[in-house]
Amino acid sequence: MDFLSDLNPQQREAVTAADGQVLVLAGPGSGKTRVLTHRIAWLIREQRIPPYHILAVTFTNRAARVMQERVQNLVEGSLEGIWLGTFHSQCAKLLRREEDLLPFKRNFVIFDEDDQLSLVKKAIHELNLDEKLYRPGGVLAAISNAKNQLILPEEFPARNYREEAGRKVYKLYQEKLEQNNALDFDDLLLWAVRLLADHPDRRDAYAHKFEHVLVDEFQDTNLAQYELLKLLCGYHGNIFVVGDEDQSIYRWRGADYHNVLRFEKEYPDCRKILLEQNYRSTRTVVETARAVIDRNTQRTHKNLFSERGEGLKITLYEAMDDHAEAAYVVDTIAQLISTKEVPGSDLAVMYRTNAQSRLLEEAFIRSGMPYRLVGAQRFYGRREIKDVISYLRLASNPADEISLTRAIGVPPRGIGDKTLTTLALAAQKAGVPPGEVLLDLGRSADASRFWAEFKGRGAALLADFGAMLTNWQKLAAEAALPALFDAIIADSGYQAYLVDGSEEGDIRWENVMELRRLAFEFQELGLVPFLENLALVGDQDTIPEQSDAPTLLTLHAAKGLEFNTVFITGLDEGFLPHSRSRDDPEEMAEERRLFYVGLTRAKDRLYLVRAEQRSGYGAPEWSSPSRFLDDIPASLVTRKGISEKSGKPAHKTEYFTTWTLDRNRNASQEPVEMKYKAGMRVKNENWGEGMVVDARLQDGEERIDVFFDSVGFKRLIASMAKLEIIGEGK
């Protein structure tokens, strides 16, 4: 059919491959998504496979959405019935269908990382372990690891006391999840595998259903996902996986690109197809990327090539410090946009860690240029959002103690630790979740069998809260989602609590209203799908698609995207590669892949940026160039910045670091450098411009008096006030 005509021979071979196992190893920019979408379309259009016989899984919601849209464009009919989504969402779907066989109810909630951590802490405390010795984060990571490898608490290694403690926490943690009628992310996969492995009839039913299984980003699968796929394609044996070992960057989350090799071994007859032509980038970009990735061993060597022209040389800019680095990036972007060489939307700035976005953002704000930031301050991670969600979760699932604790405390309603402890004890004694005790108190107040457990005030307060909850639960079952939402806001007094006259309060309230709009969109589907969506949809999906502003994002978030021009910042040892991977060759190889992913996002222009000095925690430290830079052939690079022979750097930090006042340190130990003198013109974000009237050293601080043009006289501590010197005066 003609929809295959825009494919190259390898792509077409993959798309039209006969039944059986197909492994497509696709280099960056080689048309991986195109192959996947055309394959699905081909199955439906040419092979007459009904959509409900197809399962296609991705890792991100964004990828799933893109795939759905593109397939829809290729297929005339409806895709109704297709199982297309992330591993986690498809597993949730499966588990909600099969609740009868599982130790939790259909309305289970999905615990995010914060919830998980709370639960682990509880478990550690209950086992009388020392939080200092058994770090909740570390223990949780070990548990998550175990789950990714399908290791249950009973099978968790206990070769020493420490591991034994870990096993106990794991076991208790699982019991608590069950009591809370909750699953964590890993559980979604783990329980799906267990369900199919333990119930052959269910396994066969699904294996028959899914005539074709397709997988995106196969190199990022963990063992649980691998096993799940194996179970699901066990009858027809039609599994089509697409991946690239060189783009495996989720090892820390259990991903194991060796699954590619495992796949080849497991299915010796599998058809293996390499996609090596890169349609995205110039030859210079591709050569650069190749030079970097070829240093990694243990991979299927690919001969990535581009037939686009040679293109521009890449730029390596070395700045004095991280402020100058940000200034360079923003200035260069401003130039590219103003000369219309590149539209803002086709520019991206990438970095290793989210923390590195701060200076860049500040530089953008200072320049007055718009930008969009991916990830970082999660919408769903905001306090006010978590608060409201905790009410909703509680209404949906009163067994959720994490939400109960949160909801009962905000706004403050006189219920403190002591009352909560009593509540927990009463619940334990009666063998019901604390939520049930609350509901009972709410329904019958002093006639409740629990009333006597609490002393006067506590009982009344709990009963009040319980009455609210009873009402919400009723609304959750009977009313539409927006009605429940409004009732919760009204009953809890949350609006009055948030909106306190401050600007921050208004912003927070706006966010709550944003959540309400989202709830509106889910009124057809209802509360449980709404909550599931909140848990499984990340922030990448909430960013507006249309925007002409440059994008700031981590290298991880950049996977799967492409931009005309890419800046990769922080190319210094300890940052990229990150210091935490210094001693582990496997980790180091992954850092290299991460860099490779960043490089291959660029179509035309690539800027690599580093700084001689950058601040890690507090004070600035000297840094040395990333080792990865050594691997790039000098012939492809134009060097700029302090390494230029010409002498002075093109960019100098024209604003200085405002260091915070360290109150613990005796001021006299640290001589304060006087920066201001009378007559200088200065500028502050809030007060605008002004003139320094007086500057003096007092109590170990530089104190200055400034007369601002708009607001008049202010007495300031220099190190605290965010001032910018805009003129030296006389």
Added chain:
DNA sequence: AAGGCCCTTCTTTTT
């Protein structure tokens, strides 16, 4: 019970 202050402790990446 709740809010404020100071101290410590980290920081990778996220479905």
Added chain:
DNA sequence: GAAGGGCCTT
């Protein structure tokens, strides 16, 4: 340089 935890005060 932020955020959470512990301790103090009201």
